[in-house]
Amino acid sequence: MSRAESGGMTEADPGKGPRSGSGRAADDAPPEAIVAIPLRHPWRILIAVVLVLGLAVFVLDAAQRPDYGWADVGKYIFDRRISQAAWVTLWLTIYAMIGAIVIGLVLAIMRLSPNPVLKNIAWLYIWIFRGTPVYVQLVFWGLVSLIYPVFTIGIPFMDPWVTIPNGIFTNLFITAVIGLGLNEAAYMSEIVRAGLLSVDRGQEEAATALALSWGQTMRFVVVPQAMKIIIPPTGNEVISMLKTTSLVAAIPLSIDLYGVSRGISAVTFTPVPLLIVASLWYLLFTSVLMVGQHFIEKRFSRGTGRADSGRQSPTSDAAAPAGPAAPGAVLPGEPGAPLGNDFGGKG
């Protein structure tokens, strides 16, 4: 095998083969470089100049308008209340996403399971949570503590055995995490499902043939391979979630970044500078996440189907089997080319 492959390589790559030096020097001389006037793009330059001038006018104008309150922007950008609120926004994002990923994974697996009950439950969940606006859902979750002031355990319509005060939905932060997480879970489940479906059917079949159960097949074979499809869009969802947290005002929770900046501006009557402050903080977070996203996508876009090559040295496809690794490959009774021909019955 290795002999055949290395032979193929020299043929495919004559420039590096032993023949290149012998009597073919003329062919090897570098060809004359093309001297030509490059294609010009005058319209690109013109449009760029116009846009830059327009932007300059806007910036100069904005710098002088009192409504922007640049002094207030400077005053509040590092205000302790604001930075604490930014912290709250960050944790809202993290908790909601963790919940969404876990529930989304469960939902996706339920939808693909052979069990029709699980399948339909997952479908119903996704139908409801994707079919209604997240803002409306958050308003609803804010009202849950009014609808269900206490949780009870017992036989329906009889005196309850246990009564627990509804402590979950009276905590608005937890309510926000639940509201955001449950909504996002519906979207995450679609991402996870796409990832699971991207795994070749043969993988599941091979695992089944090895007598692995369906759960084991998912856990050890399908899900690990789906991850490389799932992770990049999940990064996008994190960025999206960070911005969606501003909607918790619907609950109403007002300790997040947008809520606090709105609260301050309600007292100072300077809405614009505080919106700019909040926007700058959101931009800071999303920029950091986008940098992370860039590396995640780079890491996971390495040749679909052979992404695991990242775990070893990034040798080129052709070089790896033909290189020094070859000796061990020829062991079973020296089955090189001749044997293959013997049994290649179609010849």
Add this chain to the structure above:
Amino acid sequence: MTGVPMVLAEKVSKNFGTNRVLRGISLEVGRGQVLCIVGPSGSGKSTFLRCINHLERVDGGRLSIDGELVGYRQKGGKLYELKLSEAAFQRREIGMVFQRFNLFPHLTALENITLAPIRVKGLSKAKANARAKELLERVGLGDKGDAYPAHLSGGQQQRVAIARALAMDPKLMLFDEPTSALDPELVGEVLEVMKELAKSGMTMVVVTHEMGFAREVADTLVFMDEGVVVEAGPPRAVLSNPQHGRTKEFLSKVL
């Protein structure tokens, strides 16, 4: 050889919708025997193989492995479909090798082999590793345990796949066109491993286009077409003196 054949098929039939893929397949594979199935594509030979380890459900007839009905349990004259876990339990002793290898690309060769013994049989990691190394040695890949499938040639991948199936200590091995996806020069190394396996007394059912292999290794050669067994017998007899027109026609094209 004990009385019960390893594979016993009696009028096995299988439909995909209105498409009758298998129309009453009857055959028998004794312990330690090698059965090769040849035939044109779409003749149902792969489907029959997949029925043997219940990757496909049998719709009619009886199919039993080592005296045990595949996919069903007979009780009081009635057939009951097996639970998924029971079907999985039946598969523990049937190894399968696929045309497209179907190695798990996120696991090394060694991990591919040890996954099922550890998770299904509950072997300790050390024991499973030791056994996997033995098996890799046996298929001539002793030094490739840490390689990922993407870094192995097709022939090497298929040999790892054979080792993976052997790790469950099967009493029956199924091969579904194991060399059809391979470059011609890699076919020999896989057939070599399969020959060694046959010599060691493994019961094998092989769907293949490799007539040379069938001639040399098979105890029985079956020619299938359009869901029926057209002709069966000792490979030399079938290959050199086919009785049926369809067999003759097929063989004239492939030999």
